Amino acid sequence: MIVNSNDILIKAKKNKIAIPHFNINNLEWTKYILEECNNNNSPVILGVSEGAIKYMGGTKTVANLVKSLDEELKIKVPVVIHLDHGSSVEMCKQAIDDGFTSVMIDASLYSLEENIKMTKKVVEYAEKYSVSVEAELGHIGDTNYTDVDEAIRFVKETNIDSLAPAIGTVHGVYKSKPNLDIELCSKLSKDISIPLVLHGGSGLDNLALKKVIKAGICKVNINTELQIVWSNAVKKFLLENGTAYDPRKIISSGEKAIKKVIRNKISVLSSN
Ligand code: G3H
Ligand code: ZN
Numbered sequence: 001m002i003v004n005s006n007d008i009l010i011k012a013k014k015n016k017i018a019i020p021h022f023n024i025n026n027l028e029w030t031k032y033i034l035e036e037c038n039n040n041n042s043p044v045i046l047g048v049s050e051g052a053i054k055y056m057g058g059t060k061t062v063a064n065l066v067k068s069l070d071e072e073l074k075i076k077v078p079v080v081i082h083l084d085h086g087s088s089v090e091m092c093k094q095a096i097d098d099g100f101t102s103v104m105i106d107a108s109l110y111s112l113e114e115n116i117k118m119t120k121k122v123v124e125y126a127e128k129y130s131v132s133v134e135a136e137l138g139h140i141g142d143t144n145y146t147d148v149d150e151a152i153r154f155v156k157e158t159n160i161d162s163l164a165p166a167i168g169t170v171h172g173v174y175k176s177k178p179n180l181d182i183e184l185c186s187k188l189s190k191d192i193s194i195p196l197v198l199h200g201g202s203g204l205d206n207l208a209l210k211k212v213i214k215a216g217i218c219k220v221n222i223n224t225e226l227q228i229v230w231s232n233a234v235k236k237f238l239l240e241n242g243t244a245y246d247p248r249k250i251i252s253s254g255e256k257a258i259k260k261v262i263r264n265k266i267s268v269l270s271s272n
Helices: 006-015 027-039 050-056 059-072 089-097 112-127 148-158 182-191 206-214 224-240 247-252 255-269
Strands: 019-023 044-049 079-086 102-105 132-137 162-165 196-198 217-222
Touching (some): 006 019, 006 217, 019 027, 027 044, 027 059, 027 255, 044 050, 050 059, 050 079, 059 089, 079 089, 112 132, 112 148, 132 148, 148 162, 148 182, 182 206, 206 255, 217 224, 217 255, 224 247
Parallel strands (some): 019 044, 019 217, 044 079, 079 102, 102 132, 132 162, 162 196
């Protein structure tokens, strides 16, 4: 069932749990994620970066791929087709026009005024199509943590559906122990009524995940961790099967590893 993010995130906030957001890169990953989330009865947000969209052939191809797999695999859980880190108003509009049900406008590197202006434009457009909008304030990955007063103003003026705050996570592999500002996260969650979403979820241990969820996070984004376990499994397969050449066997040698991570994340995120 293809949906936007709103209902599932609001429900998650109420139940103090988090919905997994897994990034997709190709048909196989999309299939593995859908199958495993369905088997574990978990709603899922399929995040697609601009790079992945380009790699997979464009927004229309991605949206149609997810819709077709959802139908043919008879997926029963809610599935969101989400543009991850949309870098411009135009990119968000294109994803909406081509069938995405949720978009993130990431204008976090612009000034607050410009971020508000760009985000508002996306919200106004998305509303007409019942597409949910996520935006980022502060900048994830550096020392520009989200300011609570700015966040209150940002949410009020833009009317976004969910906010990605900067609370100390980073994208990619952590080079040192993550330094999360749980207090800031709790404060934001108390002062802002919409769901908070966490970027840079790979590499956080279960205890850290539990802590951020308790502090109000309703969605956790995971990309790098899937990439690492998949590529390790494929490398091992190729080392052990040097003569392999069937792409289906090579690519799917990472399936079990991806599905294991998905299962573990669902079990941590879906209970409190
Ligand atoms: O937007 C995508 C996620 O924030 C990915 O984070 O690099 O920790 O998997 P990650
Ligand atoms: Zn991110």
